[in-house]
Amino acid sequence: MALPGIETRFAFFTGKGGVGKTSLACASTLRLAEQGRRVLLVSTDPASNLDEVLETPLTTTPTEVHGVPGLSALNVDPEAAAAAYRERMVGPYRGILPPAAIRSMEEQFSGGCTVEIAAFDAFAGLLAGNEVTQAFDHVVFDTAPTGHTLRLLSLPSAWNDFLATNTTGSSCLGPLAGLEKSKATYAAAVRSLADRQLTTVVLVARPEVSALREADRTRHELADLGVRNQVLALNGLYEAASDDSVARAMSSRHAKAVKQMPAGLAALPRSQTGFIPRGLVGLASLRAFLHPQSEDRTTPAVSSIDRLPDGLATIVDDIEAAGHGLVMTMGKGGVGKTTVAAAVAVALAERGRRVVLSTTDPAAHVSWALDEQVPNLTVERIDPVAEVERYRNEVMGKAGASLDAQARAMLDEDLRSPCTEEIAVFRAFAQSVDKAQDAFVVLDTAPTGHTILLMDSAEAYHREVSRTQGDSPESVRKLLPRLRDPFFTRVLIVTLAEATPVHEAERLQADLHRAGIEPFAWVINQSLLASGTHDPVLTQRGAYEAPFIAHVMQIAAKRCALIPWQVEAPVGELALSSLATQVPNDLRRES
Template identity: 45%
Template sequence: EELRSLGLANQRLAINGVFHASDPNDPIAQAIEALGREAMATMPDTLAQLPRDEVPLRAFDTVGLPALRALLGASVRPEPVEGLAGFGQAQAERKASLPAEPLSRMADELAAKGHGLIMVMGKGGVGKTTIAAALAVGLVQRGHSVHLTTTDPAAHVADTLNGSLEGLKVGRIDPKAETEAYIAKIMASKGKDLDEQGRALLLEDLQSPCTEEVAVFHAFSRVVNTARSAFVVLDTAPTGHSLLLMDATGAYHRQMTQQYETKADGSSASGLHIVTPLMRLQDASITHVVIVTLPETTPVTQAAALQDDLRRAHIEPWAWVINKSIAASGTSDPLLRARLEGERTQTQRIADGLAKRTFVLPWLAQPPVGVEALGTLVAVGAKGLS
């Protein structure tokens, strides 16, 4: 629609990765095909009216020249690309499965800590909200009170839990609402003694983008502080808001440490012990960062870059979660089974040094919506990738 408004009307729709199940008795394959059919059946009219090309799902990862040459031709497996992302043919052919643990074990270990902040991070579309919601439900099932909060406006899974489980509180850090509340607070306090012109100038200053950073930071700080005595599971947004939170936290950390001239032991010249939100994020006894990815080349590379960014802030991720694992699903579909080589390459890449701990969630035939379905994912004894 945006292109058309600019006069670029010569458009064509290419739908990539179209999957057709070959085994009518395989629930995983049938669910994946149904998901694609639904997406194409419900696409907006502006897309449905375009001339269309459909590219079928291939048995190989479409990375490298041989794969790209084979993509639009016959479904022939290309020759392996030696040295791709540091993983050569010998490693790509390794048949050993990933030493990953079920999500239930993660819930067990977190519950044993009694309290803390669990930050679930990752790029958009990898299933952060599902993982965060499942962990929150699992902690409640293990006897803890949990505050599940999100900065993602599209976190519908979390919304379905609100008020559905005793001991679980669901909230949202809404940048717009937080900014409006912050401006109202400042105007009521700092602006109450100003004349009309002064209030107008103050309000103009508060309309700057910096105000949103400060407002969201205040909300984030409240969440971090709550984790000192309870469990807080934070489902972070894939873009923008996460970086905003981290940047604001870092700026506040630098301001506070400079203001109070902290010593090596954390005390200040005035005798105060300064603990900033960034310090709490860096404290592995309080904060556990969980990075979620899919077992594919690009999501794993993006997750590795996110981990590098966190480490530059001296925040060490606690574990990775591989979501939607075909290998762990038990599918018998020939095409999906053929794709397992690419998944093994990525899962082995994670195991060979990216993650200190790795947990796995299989590709599920039914989306886990609601307390009961999410609770099943983290139930004691739930299976992972063997």
Template identity: 50%
Template structure:
């Protein structure tokens, strides 16, 4: 099944992008690919465009926003496009030349205008396009540049931005506040055009669509295939990661069920990607952290060793912590906001849906919504339920609504030329930030009288949304002055009586580290996470197959870390033998209990 020489690494072009649904192993595949090419004598730069990159963690060193050599892998360097560092450098490029020439108050005003999440996105995008166009020959010495991207929705947005900005500039400069002084636009326009050219050239760019062997992940890369083919990225490969090898026998019901479920998904791959070159990578017994583990990812899996007796006892003694207990506490308030947050691929959508369905089944009206650009709520629920409203904060729809509202209000007193200028300004990609924030604020307000459950986008995208919420709060506070009475969306998020933040994770090193980092970020913003949910736990499911048993043992350290160090309250959801799709299946997750059983 597995291959030591993946087809997507055969005669690779200069640029290789790895994208897919969160949690499918993009970073592991990208890091293993970079190592393979570097050990073949190539000079390789591995770039992460994920706002919550963990490339540094995989290699065991601090990377950040500068090109950093990986000492243990000669020929390999890495770069993490850190949004905050990129934004700070971007602001300085704009403000620095006029500092001392303009009054301090005006400098402060410019700096404030460039402090929002829109500037952060544009700054990160600037870094990304500069690597593709390479106007300063910063990456000229590398044979290959590999991009480990953010989860799919964010990546599509990033890859479409060069075309969006090029079109925006071609059709008129409009409101260029996010891009800086008008004098710099011609240079940026040329760089963006160079990025578009590189992306659409199959001799220079290859797209690797990474998935797991499940219907949702395969359906998502099929959608990604269509969207990115439309912008000229036609040279595409598929990698299905973490495929369970054929069980040696059928004595473990969980292993047998997972194997047949994955094989059924692989047998019904969407037609649009069925003909693409495809590699299957076997599930390994260890987490992909460290050079030794990552370098073995493309090798055939070795038979796992038996778990130690002490490990088996520890698995059997996992504390009972059902999701139902958390829902009891949520329900006691009668209404409020529940936000499920975490790394992509940990099951936020499933957990959010399970909480919402359980509350409806207990007699409440519930609004379940998502801010994820790659939302899958309707696929997860696969049906309708009385008293459950399901929606999506769609960036395009929110932007169109916002533009129409602004044109109707501000454009009412303008002449034709003025309305045309206003309409052009509102075509800026930055308009989307404001529109999504306003839709998010409306949903928060609704939670004053009913339960609202939000399935958020993966961590980095969510942090940008919360940053916009904080910027709005600071602006309102400045305008209202001391002593004024007001309530902003941020204040509702900070009030534990109104908002319960649920951090969703898997019992693996990277998701737990990222959730812990998110918890720290939230606390700095005055928002205290309420509970953690450890989803799809193998240890709680107590498998007997050797490979799954070894992976279950590997979970124990992370489960102990969550319940002992990180969470005030937590729940554990065992990995199920059936995929949690449909109202009944999703609702049953709220009642699943990791029941102790005799040691095998």
């Protein structure tokens, strides 16, 4: 086992949700503390489980970790910070602007960009070396800012001038107006990130194609901003030690992904940690990881769950019963949204239903559709790059025509945000949904609850101030009420049986509820517990999944499905069809 070497004062761990950022950050800081260093670990993740991993109740100020001399930790609460910014920005206008305008402003400050910039505000002070960090040799951050946030904060912008001209409600720039006085601090923080002598950025990835692709995209984004002091932490590499079919397949898949990783990513300094079957939660687990004495391959009893959920076929049965409608798969990156969407679409088509499968991922698993025609199934691709470019040109031509160079640069960056991409793709999706009146339309990578509310509040504000004209297409205005109609739309929340993906899916469900949408079902993907593996290490991992599966069954919508980890990659009509009909293995019945 090898952890990334941290010699600089600051270190940032970044990567997709569920790749092990928190685990590696905690293990790395524990090792530094054992070497006699004074270390502060900071989490900026709204769904942080840092308290659980370190077995110490944390607050927003440094707290000594019990039993680890030299190690302290704190949780930045970006949600609370974002709420404070939101009220500072919206409060002065209450009673002045109409209610629709206030709702539009509030939703503008409710997106992920607002939360991330609020978090950056908190750790910019830590990077600046305030009194909180002076007592520590190292400050390690769990969850780093994205390239989009760093580009926003590095622009010498006319923030207030731009915001004064923006009444659409569709900007992610709102929180910056409340941070005008902090521009010098932010500029210094961005410079610190790029200083090789001061900061190390750790790109965390699992040995999976999607995670490595995301890490490489982050590498490019940060390098373009001058942040080139990067290292790769490859986490969870599995090497089979038995002849079990699941073990051999996982080992082969991991090895292939590593061999084919992008050249630029492969060239980075790399640390590599093996597959940890029981996770890294608790100080005893962290210490055992750092100082392995002997490998315990005993198989614990699966006693924390009474039963396993049904397979995906039950969900497909319920969807088909409606005869037509919209199906949307939602979830964080890497959980298998595209695979689940394709499996549902193929299953419905094989039952004789007319189906349209629409995806935004040009490298998605729908490659099978290019090589073989599936009766009753039509595949449509929405190119996010093309849709964003079309939307950007439209907005720049209208809103940007009267702006000066600085304000145009700010508007241009705003239109490269994740929120803008969602809205642009959302508009393209809307054109497909009319077909769901007499067929099934399955949408992969669907808009979030925030985007739905953002479009709705902006439209309401526009109706309030204009009445007679609008830029939103008719298809978008029709789509919003349809998304809230449980008889027309069925949302499938896709997750993995792990802490971070489940926590993030819970936040997604809350976001959907805020938008007036009740999820139709949860789908737990890639379960080793349900795979039928007899490999000792993978069986331990399956037992680790059990409490998360039980938790999802308690909090999910009325329906919950479990998809086993697949020996054969779910690519091609036959494999996808099998995915939708496979019954999870109940290991207790086999024992």
